[in-house]
Amino acid sequence: MAFNNEQFKDILAEFTIGGERLREIAATFRQDLQLGLRDVTLSSMRMLKSYVGLPSGKERGEYLALDFGGTNIRVFRIRLDGDGKYEIVKRVGRPLVVPGEYDYICKDATAEQMFDFIAELVDEAIDGDHDTKYYLGHTFSFPSTQDNLYNARLIIWTKEFATQGVEGEVANDLLVAALKRRDAANVEPVAVLNDTVAVLLSAAYKTPDTFIGSIYATGHNTCYLEPTIHDPKGVGKGGMILNLECGNFSKLVPNRFDAEYDERSEKPGEQRFEKMVSGRYMGELLGMAIAELLGEKGKQYGLTSVDMSMMILDESENLTKASDIIMAKVGRELDFEDVQKVRELASAIVIRSARLVAASFVALVWQRAGSGKIVRQHVAVDGSVYEKMPLAKENITRAISELLGEDASKVDTILDNGGSGLGAAIAAAMAVEGNA
Ligand code: GLC
Numbered sequence: 001m002a003f004n005n006e007q008f009k010d011i012l013a014e015f016t017i018g019g020e021r022l023r024e025i026a027a028t029f030r031q032d033l034q035l036g037l038r039d040v041t042l043s044s045m046r047m048l049k050s051y052v053g054l055p056s057g058k059e060r061g062e063y064l065a066l067d068f069g070g071t072n073i074r075v076f077r078i079r080l081d082g083d084g085k086y087e088i089v090k091r092v093g094r095p096l097v098v099p100g101e102y103d104y105i106c107k108d109a110t111a112e113q114m115f116d117f118i119a120e121l122v123d124e125a126i127d128g129d130h131d132t133k134y135y136l137g138h139t140f141s142f143p144s145t146q147d148n149l150y151n152a153r154l155i156i157w158t159k160e161f162a163t164q165g166v167e168g169e170v171a172n173d174l175l176v177a178a179l180k181r182r183d184a185a186n187v188e189p190v191a192v193l194n195d196t197v198a199v200l201l202s203a204a205y206k207t208p209d210t211f212i213g214s215i216y217a218t219g220h221n222t223c224y225l226e227p228t229i230h231d232p233k234g235v236g237k238g239g240m241i242l243n244l245e246c247g248n249f250s251k252l253v254p255n256r257f258d259a260e261y262d263e264r265s266e267k268p269g270e271q272r273f274e275k276m277v278s279g280r281y282m283g284e285l286l287g288m289a290i291a292e293l294l295g296e297k298g299k300q301y302g303l304t305s306v307d308m309s310m311m312i313l314d315e316s317e318n319l320t321k322a323s324d325i326i327m328a329k330v331g332r333e334l335d336f337e338d339v340q341k342v343r344e345l346a347s348a349i350v351i352r353s354a355r356l357v358a359a360s361f362v363a364l365v366w367q368r369a370g371s372g373k374i375v376r377q378h379v380a381v382d383g384s385v386y387e388k389m390p391l392a393k394e395n396i397t398r399a400i401s402e403l404l405g406e407d408a409s410k411v412d413t414i415l416d417n418g419g420s421g422l423g424a425a426i427a428a429a430m431a432v433e434g435n436a
Contacts, residue, residue, distance in 0.1 A: 002335055002337070002338060003293045003294075003337075003338050003341055004293070007292070007293060008293060008341050008345075011257075011289050011292065011293070011345065012344065012345060012348055014255040014256065014257065015255065015257075015285075015289075015345070015348040015349050015351075015352045016348060016351075016352065017352055017355050017356070019402055022355055022358075022359055022399060022402060022403065023403060025252060025356065025359045026359040026360070026362045026363045026366070026403055027363070028251050028252070029246075029249060029251075029359060029360050029363035030363035030364075030366055030367055031251075032044055032045060032249060032251050033045070033047070033244070033363060033364070033367055034367070037226070037228075044248060044249050044250040044251055045244045045245055045246050045248055045249050046143050046155070046243075046244070046245035046248060047242050047243075047244055047245070048143065048144065048145060048146070048194070048242065048243040048244075048245060049146070049147075049229070049231070049240055049242060049243075050146075050193055050194065050197045050223070050234075050240060050241040050242065050243055051146060051147075051148055051149045051231060051233055051234040051235070051240065052149060052191070052193065052197065052201070052234060052235055052236045052240070052241055052427055052430060053225065053234060053235070053236030053237045053238045053239055053240055053241060054200075054201070054204045054211075054225060054236050054237050054238045054241075055201055055204060055205050055236060055237075055426050055429075055430060056237065057082070057083060057084055057204075057205055057206075057208075058082045058083070059080045059082065059205070059426055059429035059430060059433065060080050060081060060082045060429070061079070061080055061429055061432070062077060062078070062079045062080075062089065063077075063078055063080065063134075063135055063136070063137060063424075063425040063428040063429055063432075064076070064077055064078075064122065064125060064126070064134045064135065064136040064137070064187060064425070064428070065077075065078055065136070065137050065138075065139070065420075065421040065422070065423075065424035065425040065428070066118070066122060066136060066137070066138045066139065066175075066189075066424060067139045067195070067198075067420040067421050067424065068118065068138065068139065068140050068141065068171075069139060069140065069141025069142070069195045069215075069219075069420060070141070070159065070217070070218050070219070071095050071096050071097055071105065071218075072093055072094070072095050072096070073093060073094055073095070073096060073117075073118055073121055074091065074092070074093040074420075074421060075091075075092050075093070075121050075122050075124070075125040076088055076089075076090065076091050076125065076421040076422075076424075076425065077089040077090040077091075077125055077126070078421065078422060078425035080425060080426065080429055084205055084206040084207075086205075086422060086425070088421070090125055090127075091125075091421075092121055092124045092125050093121070094117075094121055096114070096117070104117055104163060105160075105161045105162060105163055106162055106163070107162040107163075107164065108164075109162075109163045109164065110163065110164050110165055111163060111164065111165035111166045111169065111174050112165070112178070113163075114163050114166065114174075115174045115175055115177070115178035116178050116181065116182070118175065118178065119175065119178035119179050119181065119182045119184065120182065122136070122179065122184065122187055123182055123184050126184070126187065129186075130183055130184055130186055131186060132186060133186055133188070134186060134187045134188065135188055135190045135428045135429075135431070135432050136187055136188065136189045136190065136424075136428060137189075137190070137191045137192075137193070137198075137423075137424030137425050137426070137427040137428030137429075137431070138171065138172060138175065138189050138191065138192045138193070138424060139192075139193055139194070139195050139198045139420045139421070139423060139424040140152055140154075140171045140172075140192050140193070140194070141194055141195035141196075141215070141219070141221075141420070142154055142155075142156075142157060142158055142159075142161070143155045143156060143158060143243075143245045143248070144171065144192070144194075146192065147233070148233045149190070149191045149192070149193075149233070149234070149235065149427070149431050150172055150189065150190060150191065150192060150431075151170050151172065151173075151192070152170065152171055152172065152192040152193075153168065153169065153170045153171075154166050154167050154168065154169060154171055155167070156267070156270065157267075158219060158247065158267070158270070158271055158274070159218055159219045159280055160265075160266045160280065162266065171192060172189040172192050175189055176189060190428050190431040190432060191424070191427035191428050191430070191431040192427075193423065193424065193427050194221070194223065194243040195215050195221070195382075195419075195420045195423075196213045196214055196215050196221050196222055196223035196243055196244075197213060197223050197241050197243055197423065197427075198213075198419055198420045198421075198422070198423025198424050198426075198427070199213040199214065199215060199380050199381070199382045199416050199419035199420065199423055200212065200213025200223055200224075200225070200241060200380055200419075200423070201213075201241075201419075201422075201423040201426045201427060202380070202416055202418075202419035202420075202422040202423040202426060203378065203380030203414065203416040203419060204380075205422070205426050207378055207380075207414065209375070209376055209377045209378060210377065210378040210379070210380050210414070211224055211225040211238075211368060211377055212224045212225075212361060212364050212365070212368075212377070212379040212380070213241075213379075213380045213381075213416070213419070214357070214361070214379065214380070214381045214382075214383075214386075215381070215382055215383045216277075216278070216279075216357055216381055216382075216383040216385045216386040216392070217278065217279055217382070217383030217384045217385055217386070218278060218279050218280045218383075218384070219247060219274055219278050219279075219280060220246075220247050220273070220274050220277050220278040220357065220383075220385075221243070221244065221245055221246055221247050221274070222244050222246050222360060222361070222364065223241050223242060223243045223244060224241065224242060224244070224364045224367075224368065225238050225239055225240070225241050225242075225368075226239050226240055226241070226242045227239035227368075229242070235430045235431060235433075235434060236430055246273060246360055247271045247273055247274030247278070248270060248271050248272065248273065248274070249272070249273035249360070250272040250273065252272070252273065252276070252356075254272060254276065257285050257288045257289060258272070258275060258276050258285070260288060261275060261281065261284055261285060261288060262275055273356070273360075276352070276353065276356060277352075277353040277356050277357055278353075278385065279305040279383070279384055279385045279389070280305075282305045282308055282349050282350065282353060282385075283302075283303035283304040283305050283306075283307055283308055284300070284303070285349050286303050286308055286342075286345060286346050286349055287300060287301040287302070287303040287329075287330075289345050289349075290303075290326075290330060290342060290345070293338075293341075294330070294332065301329045301330045301331075302329055303325075303329050303330075305384075305385065305389065307325050307329060308346045308349070308350065308389075309388060309389050309390055310322070310325060311325055311326075311342065311343050311346050312343060312346050312347055312350065312389075312390045312391065313390050314343070318336065319336065319339045319340065319343070322339050322342065322343055323339050326339060326342060347391055350389055350390070350391045350392055350395070351391055351395045353385070353392070354391065354392045354393075354394075354395035354396045354399065355395060355396075355399045357396060358395070358396040358397075358398075358399035358400050358403070359399065359403065361379050361396070361400065361411075361413070362399075362400060362403040362404060362411075364379075365377070365379075365404070365411055374404070374407045374410055374411065375410065376410045376411075377410065377411055378411075378412055378413070378414045379411065379412070379413045379414070380413075380414055380415075380416040380419065381413050381414070381415060381416065382415065382416045382417060382418070382419045382420065386413075386415065387415055387417065393413070396413055397412075397413070400413075
């Protein structure tokens with residue numbers, strides 16, 4: 001059965017954002033941000049205080065960094081040498097899920113099991129040394145409220161995590177208890193931060209004029225330095241970094257696929273923006289579009305963003321790779337024309353995602369500029385979608401140009417690979433050194 005062309009065009013249009021709509025979206029995002037600055041309950045974003053501003057770049061010393069935000073847990077020992085220099089002394093990592101073996105993120109897993117697993121990894125990073133004092137920075141990349149640099153309390157799991165007994169708890173307290181159970185109380189968590197904040201700290205440590213940090217990966221979220229907020233319990237300069245939790249931005253009109261996916265997701269109504277743009281969801285959206293075209297609406301094929309990227313990258317004459325992926329996941333052998341259409345849809349979904357992300361960056365650039373001029377600056381981004389997904393980066397740049405016109409030459413996005421680890425070490429150093 002070949003795809004119906006009208007239906008295909010209609011679906012393609014659902015995933016296309018023209019110039020005017022893009023501008024409206026950026027303006028709406030900024031409005032939502034401004035509402036939140038006045039009264040956070042008015043914004044669809046959580047706009048969480050981080051209690052940290054920018055680093056001086058002079059931070060020094062050896063710190064532990066725990067990166068906990070996706071299915072891979074990583075722990076680093078990092079030596080900061082000041083002047084934007086550092087060295088990773090040790091790095092260990094392990095997934096929280098190994099299918100058929102264990103799964104610490106499912107509903108049946110407990111907080112204790114999850115944090116014991118993490119503490120074991122921390123122990124490995126310090127080679128079982130239970131004597132030396134280690135200060136740890138913890139990148140905990142889930143929406144959490146905090147009123148100092150240590151005590152992030154998980155509001156709600158995102159990214160389809162479901163482990164019991166963590167929501168409502170202070171992540172560092174769970175970690176401290178697990179470290180005690182392992183006899184590793186010489187490791188002291190001193191700072192907790194979102195991965196977006198970690199990326200911004202890491203980029204700003206190395207590259208001045210960076211005020212916006214973003215993750216564009218399994219999940220999506222952005223933070224920025226808000227110059228008007230200061231808190232005596234905070235450290236760092238230039239104001240306070242706000243973790244927007246813009247994955248939850250919801251003042252956008254979703255298309256029918258977005259709406260349907262949301263309904264059957266782990267947390268309906270939550271993370272509407274993230275479900276439109278991030279790597280965790282793009283493959284699912286493509287699967288839903290294919291199911292509609294094949295007349296099997298509701299069927300799920302388990303397509304991932306990696307599948308999408310391989311299909312888009314397949315420029316071979318017969319689209320062999322793309323056809324193979326469709327065969328393996330969808331279970332059908334499609335005509336060449338239909339494989340081409342699937343590739344077009346995959347591209348449209350990626351391009352929409354990149355344009356939406358770019359609109360949010362521009363909203364922040366406008367916000368920081370206020371009524372003044374836009375200054376030269378970098379937007380630091382980390383994450384597999386930004387780094388590896390074909391079409392993502394170039395479409396962010398294109399959309400920024402569309403929105404900023406001449407000023408676009410002042411704003412670029414830079415990859416800050418591994419910022420989650422380095423940023424955590426920097427935050428730990430800032431916590432220990434204070435504002436000295
Ligand atoms: C999700 C989390 C957020 C995190 C983002 C990227 O949106 O809620 O805290 O920054 O994923 O990992």
